[in-house]
Amino acid sequence: MRRIVIISDTQMPYEDNRAMRNVINFIGDYQPDAVVQIGDLVDYPEPSRWNAGTKSEFQTNVLRDSDYAKRKFLAPIREVYDGPVGVLEGNHDLRPRTYLAKNAPALADAKFFNLDQLLDFDGFGVELLPAYYDIAPGWVAVHGHETKGMSQIPGRTALSKALKAGKSLVMGHTHKLAVCPHSTGYDGRFKVTYGFEVGHLMDARKASYLKGGPANWQRGFGLLLAGRFDATPVPVPVDADGSFVVDGTRYGALVRSKTGRFTSKSATCKAA
Numbered sequence: 001m002r003r004i005v006i007i008s009d010t011q012m013p014y015e016d017n018r019a020m021r022n023v024i025n026f027i028g029d030y031q032p033d034a035v036v037q038i039g040d041l042v043d044y045p046e047p048s049r050w051n052a053g054t055k056s057e058f059q060t061n062v063l064r065d066s067d068y069a070k071r072k073f074l075a076p077i078r079e080v081y082d083g084p085v086g087v088l089e090g091n092h093d094l095r096p097r098t099y100l101a102k103n104a105p106a107l108a109d110a111k112f113f114n115l116d117q118l119l120d121f122d123g124f125g126v127e128l129l130p131a132y133y134d135i136a137p138g139w140v141a142v143h144g145h146e147t148k149g150m151s152q153i154p155g156r157t158a159l160s161k162a163l164k165a166g167k168s169l170v171m172g173h174t175h176k177l178a179v180c181p182h183s184t185g186y187d188g189r190f191k192v193t194y195g196f197e198v199g200h201l202m203d204a205r206k207a208s209y210l211k212g213g214p215a216n217w218q219r220g221f222g223l224l225l226a227g228r229f230d231a232t233p234v235p236v237p238v239d240a241d242g243s244f245v246v247d248g249t250r251y252g253a254l255v256r257s258k259t260g261r262f263t264s265k266s267a268t269c270k271a272a
Contacts, residue, residue: 002033004135004231006222008143008172009200011043011092012069016203018242019219020073022252023201028080030246032223035081036135038172038198039090039143041119042069043207062096066118074124086129089115090173091145132165136226139194140165144173152216155180159195168194170222170233175200177218179233196233198222220244 005027010020027035042065077085096113111117116128135141144157147164151157155178162169163182177199183190199220204210223234223246238244243252 002136002224002226003030004034004036004224004226005030005032006036006038006135006141006170006198006224007201008038008198008221009040009090009175009202010037010073011040011200011202011207012073013065014043014202014204014206015072016201016219016238016242018252019201019238019244022238022242022244023221024073024076024080026244026246026251027077029251031081032083034084034086035077036129036133036141037073037085037087038141038170039088039145040092040172041073041087041090041115042066043092044095045207062113062118070119070124074119074126078124082125084127085125086127086133087115087119087121088129088131088133088141088143090143135170136224136231137228138230139168139170139224139226141170144171144197150174154178154216154218155195155197157195158197159193162193162195168196168231168233170196170198170224172198172200175202175217177220177222177235177237179235194233196222196224196235198235199238201238 007023044062044065093115096118116122119126121128129141131142131146133141142161144161147161149157149160151160154174154176157174158169158171159180159182161171174197176197178197180195182193184193185191199218199222201219201221204217219238221236221238223236225232225234236244236246241253243250
């Protein structure tokens with residue numbers, strides 16, 4: 001059975017540092033068969049409609065944030081894991097090209113602003129994956145921005161897109177964490193289609209454009225356990241301290257002092 005780790009919406013440089021560090025350490029321990037970052041790896045807040053007409057619109061933050069993502073995400077993963085790594089483009093990953101297409105169309109086709117070039121995918125051995133990527137038997141992966149529509153109920157957006165695609169579907173984009181199944185058939189013969197949303201690894205407090213942060217987001221990531229004919233979705237919630245439990249082991253649990261307050265040291269321990 002293939003074990004696939006699915007990460008979404010890290011929104012670097014607005015990632016949750018503790019959660020990110022713990023997930024990368026987990027990948028090193030778990031050694032999955034593949035790691036897929038399913039979109040919005042980088043936030044690219046400038047240039048965009050959020051800062052149009054301000055001085056930050058003209059800063060070189062695209063290069064700064066690309067270098068940050070290479071140092072803080074791709075390089076650390078490659079230090080602990082040498083297996084397949086794939087990345088889908090999210091709407092935030094596309095911001096530099098979207099901005100150019102609108103404001104400097106003569107430069108919109110410049111390959112330098114493609115995500116795989118900005119983040120040196122070739123150098124890190126990373127594959128740029130297409131939308132509706134066949135990630136497992138009976139399953140496709142998208143970021144989620146490709147078609148319109150978003151439900152406030154976790155899992156429902158993915159299920160709606162899955163039913164349209166005719167396959168179970170895993171996605172990010174909503175920043176929600178849930179598995180939502182739907183059965184069709186009769187007389188005991190049923191087909192189950194799943195919508196799987198894998199949460200986010202963002203620290204919403206870092207992004208000033210959110211103005212106080214969202215109300216219904218869940219930190220987490222996902223696992224797909226893929227067999228020959230189908231796959232089982234496993235959502236992994238990430239706690240407020242950045243730790244999480246997989247297969248009975250808590251990864252990244254913070255050490256508490258005698259008073260119950262968190263200390264700066266981290267550890268891996270068995271879950272209660």
